[in-house]
Amino acid sequence: MATLFLVIIYLAFISLGIPDSLLGAAWPIMRTDIGASFGFAGVLSMVAAGGTIVSSLASGQLIQRIGTGKLTLISCCITAGALLGFSAAPSMIWLVLLSIPLGLGGGAIDAALNHYVAEHYKAHHMNWLHCFWGVGATMGPIIMSYYMADHHSWRGGYSAVAVIQFTLAFILLLSLPLWKRRAAGVREQQVEDRNDQRAGATKTNVLRIKGVKPTLAAFMIYCGVEFTVGLWGASYLVGERHLSAETAAGWISLYYGGITLGRLVTGFITMKVHNRVLIRWGQSIAIAGGLLLLLPLFQLYLVGLILIGLGLAPIYPGLLHETPARFGSEHSAKLIGYQMAVAYTGSTLLPPLFGVIAAQAGIGIFPFIVLAFLAIMMISVERVNRLLKQKQTE
Numbered sequence: 140m141a142t143l144f145l146v147i148i149y150l151a152f153i154s155l156g157i158p159d160s161l162l163g164a165a166w167p168i169m170r171t172d173i174g175a176s177f178g179f180a181g182v183l184s185m186v187a188a189g190g191t192i193v194s195s196l197a198s199g200q201l202i203q204r205i206g207t208g209k210l211t212l213i214s215c216c217i218t219a220g221a222l223l224g225f226s227a228a229p230s231m232i233w234l235v236l237l238s239i240p241l242g243l244g245g246g247a248i249d250a251a252l253n254h255y256v257a258e259h260y261k262a263h264h265m266n267w268l269h270c271f272w273g274v275g276a277t278m279g280p281i282i283m284s285y286y287m288a289d290h291h292s293w294r295g296g297y298s299a300v301a302v303i304q305f306t307l308a309f310i311l312l313l314s315l316p317l318w319k320r321r322a323a324g325v326r327e328q329q330v331e332d333r334n335d336q337r338a339g340a341t342k343t344n345v346l347r348i349k350g351v352k353p354t355l356a357a358f359m360i361y362c363g364v365e366f367t368v369g370l371w372g373a374s375y376l377v378g379e380r381h382l383s384a385e386t387a388a389g390w391i392s393l394y395y396g397g398i399t400l401g402r403l404v405t406g407f408i409t410m411k412v413h414n415r416v417l418i419r420w421g422q423s424i425a426i427a428g429g430l431l432l433l434l435p436l437f438q439l440y441l442v443g444l445i446l447i448g449l450g451l452a453p454i455y456p457g458l459l460h461e462t463p464a465r466f467g468s469e470h471s472a473k474l475i476g477y478q479m480a481v482a483y484t485g486s487t488l489l490p491p492l493f494g495v496i497a498a499q500a501g502i503g504i505f506p507f508i509v510l511a512f513l514a515i516m517m518i519s520v521e522r523v524n525r526l527l528k529q530k531q532t533e
Contacts, residue, residue, distance in 0.1 A: 151307060161498045165296060178370075195250040201251075206319070360487065375503075390444055428442075429509045
């Protein structure tokens with residue numbers, strides 16, 4: 140049963156990743172079709188991410204009321220309906236309105252399944268869980284590129300993804316009895332241990348713990364740079380490097396492919412190498428990829444996109460997994476909630492901020508902004524390492 144549940148959860152995370160990469164791949168053609176400005180993609184991204192923040196904060200209470208299985212099913216249906224609406228949206232205002240349920244559904248699935256895996260499965264499954272998000276995020280631009288190349292329609296890409304989401308919803312509906320049986324099998328001792336930890340955690344203001352604030356900053360910048368590259372990378376390749384929209388969408392799929400492959404490999408490497416080492420290597424590789432974006436020779440900027448994806452791969456799941464070890468298991472539940480909230484805030488604010496900057500300075504500013512984000516993230520993570528090292532020596 141544990142293996143069957145992992146298959147269902149991984150499928151759900153694939154479906155979660157597909158919509159995240161669709162907008163950026165479709166935008167070069169989509170914006171001209173609906174008459175939107177260049178920076179309007181940032182508005183849509185911000186609205187969807189705002190819905191994600193709201194649903195992730197409410198997910199704890201919803202899980203207690205209706206359970207993880209039902210919440211995932213309902214959220215998947217909401218997401219599928221929003222994507223189907225995107226495919227038929229006649230104007231910009233409809234895209235804005237539909238971005239709300241798209242974000243609400245995605246955020247609830249993300250928070251519910253992350254919580255479920257943390258409660259019921261070993262740590263390395265967290266890397267593989269996010270690897271399957273990367274599988275979906277890689278599929279999104281491929282699907283969109285196919286429909287734009289062969290059918291000259293971004294709407295067909297959204298329709299196809301909506302069908303995939305409704306198919307998953309049907310699978311989740313069939314699996315509901317298994318979710319109930321699995322929930323009934325949770326040992327009472329695990330519940331008592333978690334209650335004891337939470338009782339101890341309420342006595343401490345976690346934001347005052349050394350290293351927490353720069354860790355939260357790292358999460359915000361991480362999601363900001365990941366979504367900025369995913370949302371605006373295709374526009375950079377089209378506007379600055381003069382690639383076709385279909386080709387650019389294909390390369391963005393390889394960027395997400397780098398994240399996917401990196402997390403698949405990292406899931407095995409974490410059994411031998413400490414998360415802190417992998418995070419440092421990941422940051423270094425991502426910065427190297429950002430530098431390659433500046434080089435016009437031999438299309439190295441395309442290799443740079445893949446390297447950024449590979450470098451980002453171990454950072455997010457690694458930082459999540461390090462939370463209990465760095466700040467204590469009694470604080471980890473609350474801190475992980477905070478980390479996810481600020482991560483979504485980063486994905487809400489930073490991509491639209493780049494859109495505003497690019498509208499004024501030009502899309503050629505893209506590599507410089509990406510490098511700036513990566514540098515700030517590295518500084519934040521290393522500051523945490525120094526603070527915790529000082530704490531250990533005191």
